[in-house]
Structure formats: C-alpha cells, structure tokens
Amino acid sequence: MINKKKTLLNEIKEILKSKGIKPSYQRIMVYNYIKNHINHPSVDTIFKAISGSIPTLSKTTIYNILNLFAKKGIVDTLTIDKNEVRYDFIKKAHAHFMCKICGEIYDIHLKSDVCLKDFVEGHKVEDTHVDFKGVCKECL
Amino acid sequence: MINKKKTLLNEIKEILKSKGIKPSYQRIMVYNYIKNHINHPSVDTIFKAISGSIPTLSKTTIYNILNLFAKKGIVDTLTIDKNEVRYDFIKKAHAHFMCKICGEIYDIHLKSDVCLKDFVEGHKVEDTHVDFKGVCKECL
DNA sequence: TTATAATTTGTAATCATTTCAACTCTATAA
DNA sequence: TTATAGAGTTGAAATGATTACAAATTATAA
Numbered sequence: 299m300i301n302k303k304k305t306l307l308n309e310i311k312e313i314l315k316s317k318g319i320k321p322s323y324q325r326i327m328v329y330n331y332i333k334n335h336i337n338h339p340s341v342d343t344i345f346k347a348i349s350g351s352i353p354t355l356s357k358t359t360i361y362n363i364l365n366l367f368a369k370k371g372i373v374d375t376l377t378i379d380k381n382e383v384r385y386d387f388i389k390k391a392h393a394h395f396m397c398k399i400c401g402e403i404y405d406i407h408l409k410s411d412v413c414l415k416d417f418v419e420g421h422k423v424e425d426t427h428v429d430f431k432g433v434c435k436e437c438l
Numbered sequence: 439m440i441n442k443k444k445t446l447l448n449e450i451k452e453i454l455k456s457k458g459i460k461p462s463y464q465r466i467m468v469y470n471y472i473k474n475h476i477n478h479p480s481v482d483t484i485f486k487a488i489s490g491s492i493p494t495l496s497k498t499t500i501y502n503i504l505n506l507f508a509k510k511g512i513v514d515t516l517t518i519d520k521n522e523v524r525y526d527f528i529k530k531a532h533a534h535f536m537c538k539i540c541g542e543i544y545d546i547h548l549k550s551d552v553c554l555k556d557f558v559e560g561h562k563v564e565d566t567h568v569d570f571k572g573v574c575k576e577c578l
Numbered sequence: 579t580t581a582t583a584a585t586t587t588g589t590a591a592t593c594a595t596t597t598c599a600a601c602t603c604t605a606t607a608a
Numbered sequence: 609t610t611a612t613a614g615a616g617t618t619g620a621a622a623t624g625a626t627t628a629c630a631a632a633t634t635a636t637a638a
Binding site: 460462480481482494497498501521522523 | 628633
C-alpha cells in the first residue's frame with residue numbers, strides 16, 4: 299500500500315519533469331487531485347481538499363500551480379461559471395453542461411466537427427469550448 | 439432627424455413593453471446601445487458610452503438593467519472572458535472567438551448541429567455556447 | 579393632489595484573483 | 609560542511625468586478 303502510493307507519486311514526478319515542471323510536493327498533490335477528480339473543481343475546492351495533508355498550504359500556491367499547469371497544457375481553464383474559474387484535467391476534447399439549479403458541471407461526450415477546427419473565419423483556433431446550460435437530469 | 443430619433447425610441451419602448459419591461463429612459467438607452475454595438479460590450483463599456491447622455495447615471499443601474507434583460511431573454515451573458523462578463527444582443531445562435539492577444543471578441547457564424555440540441559445525455563439544454571480562443575486574424 | 583410602488587442612485591460590502599515582499603527549501607559550488 | 613543562489617511557497621494587502629442595501633427620485637393610481 300505504501301509502496302503503491304510511492305510509485306504513484308514517482309510517476310507524477312516523472313510526468314511533471316517531462317513537461318519542464320519542477321516536481322514540488324505541492325505540485326504533485328495538486329496534479330494527483332485534479333487527475334482523480336473529474337468534477338471540475340474550483341481553486342477553493344482543491345485547496346480545502348488537500349490542505350489537510352499540507353498544513354502550511356496557502357491558497358496563493360494553488361493559484362500559482364494552476365496558472366502554471368494551464369500554461370503548460372495540463373489543465374483546461376473553464377469560464378462556464380461566471381463566479382469562479384473551474385479547472386479540468388485535459389484528457390481529450392469534450393463539452394460541458396452546467397446546471398442552473400444545482401451548479402453541477404457535467405462532462406458531455408459529444409462528437410462534433412466544431413471541436414476539430416484549426417481556423418474559423420480567418421482566426422487561428424487554439425482552444426475550443428462547447429458549454430451547455432440548463433437543468434440537469436437530477437434536478438429535472 | 440429629431441423625428442427619426444423619436445420614432446426609434448418609441449419603437450424600443452414598444453419592444454420593451456411587449457416583453458413586460460417598463461420602458462424607463464435608462465433601459466431604452468441601454469437597449470439602443472447593445473442593439474447597435476455587436477462587439478460584446480462589458481458593463482463598463484456600456485456605462486462609459488451612455489453616461490454622457492445621462493449625467494446622473496449609476497453603474498449599478500447598468501448592472502440592474504442587464505440582469506433584467508438577461509432574465510427576459512433580450513441579452514446573452516457571455517462568460518468567455520474570465521475577467522468580466524460580456525453581453526450580446528440576442529439575434530440568432532452563433533459562436534464566439536476571443537483573441538488571447540488583443541482581447542477582442544468576434545461573432546462566428548457557424549452552422550452546426552451542436553446548437554440545435556434540446557437535450558444532451560439526459561440534461562435539458564436552455565443555452566448553448568460555442569467559444570473559440572486563439573489568435574485573431576488581425577494579430578496573426 | 580396625495581399615496582404607493584417601481585426605478586435609480588451612490589456607498590459600502592463581498593469575494594475571487596493578483597501582487598508583492600519575506601521566508602523556506604533545495605541544489606550546487608567552494 | 610558551509611555558503612550562496614535560485615526557485616517555490618506563504619500570507620498579507622491590493623485590485624477589481626459584482627452585489628447588497630438604503631435613500632432619493634420618478635412614475636402610477638386613486
């Protein structure tokens with residue numbers, strides 16, 4: 299069990315190094331959290347979740363790390379919620395659905411030509427976001 | 439000229455009434471502005487633009503009016519820019535492109551099945567946003 | 579006209595995010 | 609081993625968009 303965890307952390311260490319990121323303990327913990335929590339956490343959510351394991355943790359550190367990860371292409375920055383930025387571990391292109399009632403954000407696996415465009419009307423596309431809002435199936 | 443302007447304002451007055459909105463002078467001016475400025479203005483932009491004609495205007499009033507217009511389906515609330523909300527006069531469904539360099543937001547006229555969905559994976563869709571980010575043709 | 583409700587206004591509060599300077603940690607060189 | 613430099617972290621303070629709220633103004637109805 300202990301060995302398993304050690305292996306996991308070493309794996310993350312290697313991934314971060316391969317992306318040109320020095321693998322500090324805080325960065326490894328944030329990476330591990332967002333990799334395993336696909337519910338589009340906010341900075342505050344991540345902070346509360348891992349500050350138990352790192353008593354001295356500062357929220358500024360979470361901001362720093364996520365801004366770094368976004369720049370390095372590890373996380374996607376979702377602006378679907380106007381109150382706070384949400385982060386999404388980048389796997390492959392997918393859309394999002396946000397419930398107006400409960401605020402939950404769901405992944406939507408949709409195949410569409412929209413996500414494949416390199417240029418639209420002369421502008422060079424780097425990121426594509428497809429956001430749906432409405433009432434989720436739980437709240438219906 | 440004066441008559442023409444008067445006619446325009448009366449037209450807007452009728453539109454607002456038909457949507458169940460009492461047509462105050464401030465509301466008419468905001469409506470007139472967003473109808474004619476398709477560059478996705480922020481609250482601050484709208485405020486600066488029309489405060490010349492209404493010396494006593496408060497920025498809170500712009501917030502109130504835009505929140506009301508959004509609720510009544512007159513404007514679309516764009517969260518593509520994480521720094522501030524942008525507003526878009528609702529005509530017909532279209533996508534947006536935001537330039538990472540200059541911050542400009544362009545309308546993208548794209549025909550896609552994505553915009554026509556009433557339900558996705560069991561969730562009831564009320565709004566659909568397709569947002570592209572990258573480098574615009576001016577900055578390329 | 580007077581009373582009542584709706585709207586606007588300005589100030590203050592809220593809250594996510596950024597700035598910044600001090601502190602800590604780690605790695606490397608002497 | 610110790611000193612030093614650089615990177616990373618921390619917490620307090622600043623920023624800035626948005627909202628809350630209560631007072632002032634305007635419109636509406638009796």
